[in-house]
Amino acid sequence: xxxxxxxxxxxxxxxxxxxxxxxxxxxxxxxxxxxxxxxxxxxxxxxxxxxxxxxxxxxxxxxxxxxxxxxxxxxxxxxxxxxxxxxxxxxxxxxxxxxxxxxxxxxxxxxxxxxxxxxxxxxxxxxxxxxxxxxxxxxxxxxxxxxxxxxxxxxxxxxxxxxxxxxxxxxxxxxxxxxxxxxxxxxxxxxxxxxxxxxxxxxxxxxxxxxxxxxxxxxxxxxxxxxxxxxxxxxxxxxxxxxxxxxxxxxxxxxxxxxxxxxxxxxxxxxxxxxxxxxxxxxxxxxxxxxxxxxxxxxxxxxxxxxxxxxxxxxxxx
Amino acid sequence: xxxxxxxxxxxxxxxxxxxxxxxxxxxxxxxxxxxxxxxxxxxxxxxxxxxxxxxxxxxxxxxxxxxxxxxxxxxxxxxxxxxxxxxxxxxxxxxxxxxxxxxxxxxxxxxxxxxxxxxxxxxxxxxxxxxxxxxxxxxxxxxxxxxxxxxxxxxxxxxxxxxxxxxxxxxxxxxxxxxxxxxxxxxxxxxxxxxxxxxxxxxxxxxxxxxxxxxxxxxxxxxxxxxxxxxxxxxxxxxxxxxxxxxxxxxxxxxxxxxxxxxxxxxxxxxxx
Numbered sequence: 001x002x003x004x005x006x007x008x009x010x011x012x013x014x015x016x017x018x019x020x021x022x023x024x025x026x027x028x029x030x031x032x033x034x035x036x037x038x039x040x041x042x043x044x045x046x047x048x049x050x051x052x053x054x055x056x057x058x059x060x061x062x063x064x065x066x067x068x069x070x071x072x073x074x075x076x077x078x079x080x081x082x083x084x085x086x087x088x089x090x091x092x093x094x095x096x097x098x099x100x101x102x103x104x105x106x107x108x109x110x111x112x113x114x115x116x117x118x119x120x121x122x123x124x125x126x127x128x129x130x131x132x133x134x135x136x137x138x139x140x141x142x143x144x145x146x147x148x149x150x151x152x153x154x155x156x157x158x159x160x161x162x163x164x165x166x167x168x169x170x171x172x173x174x175x176x177x178x179x180x181x182x183x184x185x186x187x188x189x190x191x192x193x194x195x196x197x198x199x200x201x202x203x204x205x206x207x208x209x210x211x212x213x214x215x216x217x218x219x220x221x222x223x224x225x226x227x228x229x230x231x232x233x234x235x236x237x238x239x240x241x242x243x244x245x246x247x248x249x250x251x252x253x254x255x256x257x258x259x260x261x262x263x264x265x266x267x268x269x270x271x272x273x274x275x276x277x278x279x280x281x282x283x284x285x286x287x288x289x290x291x292x293x294x295x296x297x298x299x300x301x302x303x304x305x306x307x308x309x310x311x312x313x314x315x316x317x318x
Numbered sequence: 319x320x321x322x323x324x325x326x327x328x329x330x331x332x333x334x335x336x337x338x339x340x341x342x343x344x345x346x347x348x349x350x351x352x353x354x355x356x357x358x359x360x361x362x363x364x365x366x367x368x369x370x371x372x373x374x375x376x377x378x379x380x381x382x383x384x385x386x387x388x389x390x391x392x393x394x395x396x397x398x399x400x401x402x403x404x405x406x407x408x409x410x411x412x413x414x415x416x417x418x419x420x421x422x423x424x425x426x427x428x429x430x431x432x433x434x435x436x437x438x439x440x441x442x443x444x445x446x447x448x449x450x451x452x453x454x455x456x457x458x459x460x461x462x463x464x465x466x467x468x469x470x471x472x473x474x475x476x477x478x479x480x481x482x483x484x485x486x487x488x489x490x491x492x493x494x495x496x497x498x499x500x501x502x503x504x505x506x507x508x509x510x511x512x513x514x515x516x517x518x519x520x521x522x523x524x525x526x527x528x529x530x531x532x533x534x535x536x537x538x539x540x541x542x543x544x545x546x547x548x549x550x551x552x553x554x555x556x557x558x559x560x561x562x563x564x565x566x567x568x569x570x571x572x573x574x575x576x577x578x579x580x581x582x583x584x585x586x587x588x589x590x591x
Contacts, residue, residue: 088494089493093492102486102489104504104508169493
């Protein structure tokens with residue numbers, strides 16, 4: 001599965017929002033690579049810029065985006081609006097967090113699914129057949145009947161399956177899932193995660209999973225990137241990060257995963273800094289238990305250690 | 319939500335309003351069959367006769383049967399009202415959704431023009447247009463529609479701004495659906511309840527505008543049996559023969575009130591959601 005074909009490459013991606021005189025650096029210089037078959041998790045707290053990152057990958061982000069996003073050999077930043085429109089859905093697509101708002105409440109499920117095909121040049125009858133097949137693929141019972149249903153007639157889990165069906169309809173190279181299970185019950189969460197995993201395996205999809213939950217990431221991903229305050233602080237293989245987290249923030253996140261009743265959670269105090277005025281030096285230093293003087297003044301460079309990229313002055317020594 | 323609409327239909331007030339509107343529509347459709355006289359036939363020997371068995375609502379200053387003129391007038395009034403509202407709504411919805419969806423320079427230009435239109439009272443705008451184009455059925459329709467366009471642009475733009483940011487619009491966009499389809503298949507159907515309430519209200523308003531123009535003598539030109547024109551000419555005989563203005567006045571009053579009550583109730587349901 002670990003072929004080295006690169007599906008997506010993001011280089012020095014920056015997304016800045018200007019609000020009045022302030023500039024909010026929601027994403028501030030991020031690099032990562034997604035290889036074919038990868039299930040790449042981007043993990044971070046609320047406000048770390050991970051959803052902005054997701055939207056900017058398909059150029060739907062309202063802020064000012066700079067850097068390079070290369071998907072399937074094409075730099076999305078250089079495409080015209082019309083070219084990117086054709087690219088979306090067919091090469092790259094996104095699954096949103098809230099399935100109930102990601103579906104148009106006044107359109108039938110079938111019509112919404114078929115629209116994905118018809119706008120990309122399929123005939124009506126072919127679109128219908130493919131939509132039906134898709135609903136079966138994502139595990140929706142009585143697919144023919146469901147084609148005629150409106151979104152409010154489906155449960156949250158079913159809606160999310162439809163949203164997933166729409167995202168994978170045209171067999172894109174890369175699917176971005178932005179907190180796909182946060183709005184769902186825990187039991188449904190596991191089903192949806194499994195579905196995503198199975199689809200990724202059987203279709204050879206590469207997936208970027210955006211989540212705040214290390215547990216969810218561990219469930220289905222093989223690589224993981226930890227985001228903090230608009231920066232990627234640690235990127236690497238899932239197993240190696242879980243067995244040996246190098247960045248203090250990764251450690252703090254790991255300490256937040258519940259492990260049975262005996263062990264207490266160790267919550268990380270403080271919150272994500274104001275992105276219009278981030279701290280000098282390492283952005284994590286005010287909350288970091290290992291901070292030294294250098295951390296408050298010099299921004300750490302990404303350091304390559306084995307299979308890992310870490311941005312920390314004390315990487316390897318702690 | 320549908321339960322609220324059922325309750326709406328079941329309310330007495332709304333039923334009475336619907337009955338009034340439907341009976342005027344019935345009159346308009348079958349004017350040729352039910353009107354007892356030719357609305358244009360004059361008979362000066364019978365001028366300004368009060369209501370009698372022969373002429374149920376009396377005759378006007380030229381001896382024309384008022385009942386027949388009211389019946390034929392409903393055809394004219396409803397035509398103006400429906401066409402003007404349809405024209406105004408379609409134009410307003412189009413510019414409103416374009417303005418709200420694209421934003422930026424397009425939005426600025428459309429909104430500044432809307433503000434200019436809004437700065438002038440709608441009725442004044444309608445008078446201005448008639449003054450330029452001369453009075454005929456079509457200039458009345460167009461001028462009434464122009465006066466209701468700005469409110470539609472404003473309303474639809476606001477609604478579009480709300481819906482534009484919802485995830486299903488983003489979702490459609492991210493699957494490569496083009497802007498035209500998103501505007502007309504995803505945004506407008508989702509804001510249609512509010513639009514329908516506004517249209518109902520405007521059906522009433524446009525009757526008022528059209529008859530106002532008629533009253534001032536710049537509406538549909540005589541001898542057409544237009545209610546506003548009937549009011550305007552009858553005004554001269556207000557003490558001598560009040561029945562000349564009571565019937566057209568009451569017709570306008572009932573029809574406008576009915577449209578307004580239904581529009582208001584629809585608006586309340588939407589606001590309560």
